[in-house]
Amino acid sequence: MTFPATQSIPNPMRTLHAQLSRGRLEVTTQRSDLPPETLFAFAERRNPKRAFLFVSRVLGRHIPVRPLYIRESTDRLAGKIPADLPGPVLVIGMAETAVGLGAGVHDALSRQRDDTVYLVSTRHPVVGGELFTIFEEEHSHASSHLIYQPQDAEARRRMREARSLVLVDDEASTGKTFINLYRALRGAGLTGIERVVTATLTDWSANAVARSIGNAASSASLLEGSYAFHEQADAPLPEMPTVNTVASGAWALQAEQDWGRLGVMSHADTLATNLTVGIGERILVIGTGEFVWRPFLLAERLERAGADVQFGSTTRSPIALGHAIERAHAFNDNYGLGIPNFLYNVDPTRYDRILLCSETPVAAVDPSLVAALGAEVIADPGSDFSTTTTTEGTLS
Structure with a gap:
């Protein structure tokens, strides 16, 4: 796989499809920086709540990929985030899939400005951490997410005084998880947010976040499109393994060894x-x-x-x-x-x-x-x- 130097490809409108055991998934791409096949592929969840999954080819999660391509993807995505966002800027990467993607986006932003802070949502409680809020990713195999406050005083100030919010995930299907997170943050006290940017590799959400929270929101992505899933009513539902857990296990995470969950600036x-x-x-x-x-x-x-x-x-x-x-x-x-x-x-x-x-x-x-x-x-x-x-x- 190679990354073309151009910012868009000619004739980006494409229709792709996959026949899954529970129905047919069809997607239409309206805009894409790269050929769609280099960005994502289809897969089938073992999850009765949602049958399909868009699997990134440039993320390094479900499909191994060269680090060079991951870095080029995160830099390209970060380059689409408006440069005029009022600061401080709070960047949040969504667990678990987009923890690294969000870090890469923040890393790129932090090279351009000095008023950013990065947090990740998590499903692992941190001993000694101060919980800020909880939100739900309703369709997920593991629906609950925790957001902690930074421990470092300056990182905490940047979070609490944030005027811009950059929410990062590998893809947006409906935008509902972003909306849930935004509302949870405001409800927990982040009332100074003036601008919200959702940053995804692939965006299928039809501008749902802006339609929900208003003109303060915008989106950045490497691909935009729409999807339709034609589900077979009589298709058997899969049995999902028990993975919906937010708890400390035998190897609990300590605040002093944590990275990202408690905030980083560099x-x-x-x-x-x-x-x-x-x-x-x-x-x-x-x-x-x-x-x-x-x-x-x-x-x-x-x-x-x-x-x-x-x-x-x-x-x-x-x-x-x-x-x-x-x-x-x-x-x-x-x-x-x-x-x-x-x-x-x-x-x-x-x-x-x-x-x-x-x-x-x-x-x-x-x-x-x-x-x-x-x-x-x-x-x-x-x-x-x-x-x-x-x-x-x-x-x-």
């Missing part, structure tokens, strides 16, 4: 700083759940060092095999919640080395996943974390 590459790679070495770096930004920065550094790197992530999102999902591996989460997590589209035989990154200790990572990947586990510093290497295995 970005530092701090994970496995002494790691060395060979020129052309085929490496897959994997983030886990919401812990993706530091692993991405590691992947980007290794790519700059000359390795042939791809980046992907685990997720709690249950997705059926087929369409964009060619491989799936289920395993236990690394927070001690006792819920299944998943890794998609990873064939270990394609790589010389797989680095599995975690914000919990090595002991918290499911040994079956480590063995299947033949992975090195890299735990984020902040506790008694360490790195271990296992023997090679197979992943089906």
